[in-house]
Amino acid sequence: MPANPTPEAVAALLPEIAELVVSALNLEIAAGTIDPDAPLFGEGLGLDSIDILELALVISKRYGFQLRSDNEDNIRIFSSLRALTAHIAAQRTK
Amino acid sequence: MTLVPLLGHAGLDEVFAWRPEGPVTVRHFLADAAALAACLPPGRHLLNVCQDRYQFAVGLAAGLLSGRISLQPSSHSPETLRQIHAACPDVCCLCDGDFASGDLPRLDFPALAAVDSEKVAKIPDVPADQPAIQVYTSGSTGQPLPYRKSWGSLVRNARAEASRLNVAGHAIVGTVPAQHMYGFESTVLLALHGNAPFWSDKPFYPQDIVAALATVPQPRLLVSTPFHLAALLESGLELPAVDLLLSATAPLSEELAAAAESRFQAPLIEIYGCTESGQIASRRTTAGRAWELFADVRLAQEGGQTFACGGHVEGRPALADVIEILADGRFLLHGRDADLVNIAGKRTSLAYLNHQIASIAGVRDAAFYLPEEGAAAGITRLCAFAVAPGLEVPALLQALRERIDPIFLPRPLVLVDHLPRNGVGKLPLAALQVLHAAHAGKTHGRR
Numbered sequence: 001m002p003a004n005p006t007p008e009a010v011a012a013l014l015p016e017i018a019e020l021v022v023s024a025l026n027l028e029i030a031a032g033t034i035d036p037d038a039p040l041f042g043e044g045l046g047l048d049s050i051d052i053l054e055l056a057l058v059i060s061k062r063y064g065f066q067l068r069s070d071n072e073d074n075i076r077i078f079s080s081l082r083a084l085t086a087h088i089a090a091q092r093t094k
Numbered sequence: 095m096t097l098v099p100l101l102g103h104a105g106l107d108e109v110f111a112w113r114p115e116g117p118v119t120v121r122h123f124l125a126d127a128a129a130l131a132a133c134l135p136p137g138r139h140l141l142n143v144c145q146d147r148y149q150f151a152v153g154l155a156a157g158l159l160s161g162r163i164s165l166q167p168s169s170h171s172p173e174t175l176r177q178i179h180a181a182c183p184d185v186c187c188l189c190d191g192d193f194a195s196g197d198l199p200r201l202d203f204p205a206l207a208a209v210d211s212e213k214v215a216k217i218p219d220v221p222a223d224q225p226a227i228q229v230y231t232s233g234s235t236g237q238p239l240p241y242r243k244s245w246g247s248l249v250r251n252a253r254a255e256a257s258r259l260n261v262a263g264h265a266i267v268g269t270v271p272a273q274h275m276y277g278f279e280s281t282v283l284l285a286l287h288g289n290a291p292f293w294s295d296k297p298f299y300p301q302d303i304v305a306a307l308a309t310v311p312q313p314r315l316l317v318s319t320p321f322h323l324a325a326l327l328e329s330g331l332e333l334p335a336v337d338l339l340l341s342a343t344a345p346l347s348e349e350l351a352a353a354a355e356s357r358f359q360a361p362l363i364e365i366y367g368c369t370e371s372g373q374i375a376s377r378r379t380t381a382g383r384a385w386e387l388f389a390d391v392r393l394a395q396e397g398g399q400t401f402a403c404g405g406h407v408e409g410r411p412a413l414a415d416v417i418e419i420l421a422d423g424r425f426l427l428h429g430r431d432a433d434l435v436n437i438a439g440k441r442t443s444l445a446y447l448n449h450q451i452a453s454i455a456g457v458r459d460a461a462f463y464l465p466e467e468g469a470a471a472g473i474t475r476l477c478a479f480a481v482a483p484g485l486e487v488p489a490l491l492q493a494l495r496e497r498i499d500p501i502f503l504p505r506p507l508v509l510v511d512h513l514p515r516n517g518v519g520k521l522p523l524a525a526l527q528v529l530h531a532a533h534a535g536k537t538h539g540r541r
Contacts, residue, residue, distance in 0.1 A: 048500045049298070050438050053325050056299050060329060066301035 005089035010082060017085045024058040025051050036082040052078060064093035097219035098249050100124075100155060102287040106214060111148045111285060112265060112310050113294040118148065124218070125211035127155035133204050134160060137184030139228075141165045141175075141198065143273070144190040148294035149203050150272040151282050153188045154227075158220050158245060164227045166273045167238065168369075168441060172196055173450070173497040174238075181240075222246030229275060229369050238446065241370055243408065249287050250406035251279060251372045254388040256288030258376055259363060264337060265310035266292040268317040269303060274440075275369050276342045280317045290315060300329035313337035316358075320346045321438050323354050336360050341379075342367070344436055351379035366427070369441075370411035371402040375425070384424040393419055435464055435476065440501045447476070450497040454490065457482045459513050462504060463526045478504035479529060481512055508533045 005013075018031035021040075025047070040047045047055075052074075056067040067077070077087045101110070106121040130152050134140070140157045142164050144150040157164050165185065167174050175196045178185055187195045190203040220226075226245040230238035256262060266284060270277030285292045297306040303326055307314055317340045318326075326333070327350070336358045341351075342365040351362050366385050367373035375385040387393065390405035393413075400417040403410045416428040433443045444462050451460040460480040482490060487507050494503060514525035 048503075050321070050501065053298070053321070057325055057328055060300075066329070066331070067299050068301050068305070069298050 005086060010086045010089050013085050013089050014081065017088060018081060020058060020062065021055065021081065021084075024055050034081055036085075037080050039080060040078050040084065047078070059088060062094075063088050063091070065091045096222040096246065098222045098246050099217050099219050100127075100158060100286070101217050102249075102253070102289060103217065106217070108289075109291045111151065111291050111294055113148055114309075117291070119211070120217065121214045122209075122211045123148075123152065123155070124214045125209040126152045126206050127159060128214075129206040129209045130204070131156035131160040134162070134188075134201065135186050135199065137162065137186055137199075139163055139165055139182040139185040141167075141178060141185050141187045143170060143193050143195075144188060144203060145271075145296060146190050146203075146294050147268065147272045147281060147292050147296060149190045151285065151292075152206075153203075154282065158224070158226060159218060161224070163225050163242070166227055166275075166278065167230045168274065169499040170194075171495075171497055171499060177238075220245045222249075227278075231369050243372070247372075247406050247408045248283060252283035252287035254391070254406050255279060255365075255373055256284055256290070258388055259288075259315075259338065259340070261315055261338065262289040264290045264313045264315040266290050266315045266317055267297065267303065267306045267310060268292060269297055269322040270317060270319060270343070271296060274343075275367070275372065276365065277317065279367075279373050280340055280342070280365065284315075300326045300331055304331050304334060307334040307336060315340060319343045319438070320350060324350055327353055327357055333357055338363065340365060342373075344438065346379055348379060355380055368411070368413055370409075371407050371413065374402050374405070374407065383426055384420060385427065386424050393417065393425060395419065435462075435502065437474070437476070437501050440499055442499070442502055447478075447498060447502060451478060451480060451490075451494060454482075454493045454497075456485045457490070459515075461513055461521050461526060462502075463530055465530055466527075475505040476502055477530060477533075478507050479510050479513060479526070479533075480507065481510060485509075506533070 014036055018034050022029065022031045060066050077084055101120055103120045107119050109117040110120045110123045111118045134156060140153060140162045142150055142153040144153055154164050165178060167178065175198055179198055185198060187198040187200045188203065189195060189200055222245060224245045225242045226248050228240050228242050231241055261284060266281050268277055268281035272278055272282050281292045284290045293306050293310050295306060297303040312335055314336045315338045316336050320341055323341060337360050339354055339358060339360055339362040341362060346364055354362050361378055363376050364379050365373050366375040374391045375387045377385045388405055391402060391407055392404040394401045394403060400413045401410045402413055414434050418426040418428060433445055435442050435444060447462040448460065451457060458481045460478060462476050462478045464476055465474060480490060487509060491503060491507055513521055514529060515521050
């Protein structure tokens, strides 16, 4: 497993993941308007479990790793765009 | 008084369930249920929201053994919980993790380690007419209507399904919650009365489903939905051997059914039923469109409606679908009642959603609309139009989130000056279609 990504590496990857979220889920918002620290569930973007599964498929294809709910803290991973980006940066194999 | 056993197993040392730490015997399950029953506060109603399938089953059994009804609403929104609390003030919410139980009296699943399962002498009986669960239908009046099922009818229901599927001895992996009717019948009831132990977790991601399947012994039964099956096939993961696939909750395309059968080298059976009737028919999707009724269940048609009766069905519930009965007794489905909404297996009615949005302070008029889109590509989302001067979209969405399941939150929610109601105050579907088309693509519903 790669080492923990630096905050700079996460910040550099943020726009790409924002774009991926918007395109994978057909959100009617501009990727740049997503607050990286706002929750993705509930009051933030309002994503639900259908979105998470759709997003998980796109992430596994693009970044070459599978999301698991039994060995990872899903609530933490999807707590914000920044948390999701950090997880992808740490787990990606491509 | 007719008595029906709590479990259909022949012996106390048969396997009832599989947990990560290994098999759980009937004996151990009964000891856990008795121990939990002793921890429950007085009352007749249990809202069992346990995510772990085994702990849910222990809660159900503890309730059955102590005369409690398991309440199984289709939504856990704060408004639903308030309604349940008002209707059943003695309710206890049984939780096994983070759950926003609001003001409900709550019992977090206790550690039951001290139980001596050697003291369990026999499988207990439950009166056949004892109310076992209370489910809720999305009534057309806008309020969910409670519907009780007796233990005897649930057991007949489980036996009918088990005999149709011939699943005795299979290990069940379910991707659906234990609380929803389909998951309840095809995982919990099949384990209790179909001799098919379930896996205690509810895998979600494709990788989780693969890992769960690989953990339990063969033969295996995967109880899932078109949504989870499609994701599983699309993941490209290597799939463990499965002997039978089950799908329900949403229409399954013939393409997806054929792809699933081909990848798993196993038959895929679709289940048909509704909340009131329970499961009443099945079909192998790749073998044709006609559904075959479970043993002794009959359909009757009257005034354009179809009713189910006989077999395990209690009473004579109306089915929400347009049904054509074939000469050989099988039947075809021709679409659902236009008022019903089914998104990723969660059901509600437009009437219920319209009632919820209209009761938000500041909303003068509002209507939900389910766009007609290609069913094959992804999940169709609802949209809604609201007349609410002075309210912004985020505030309105927040108020809705309090009342309805997030799956039904509108995307987009569009504020309009007025709704295109006709002379008698009705909102023709055609007018909503025009309104939807006019707003498609230029709205910002999710912020």
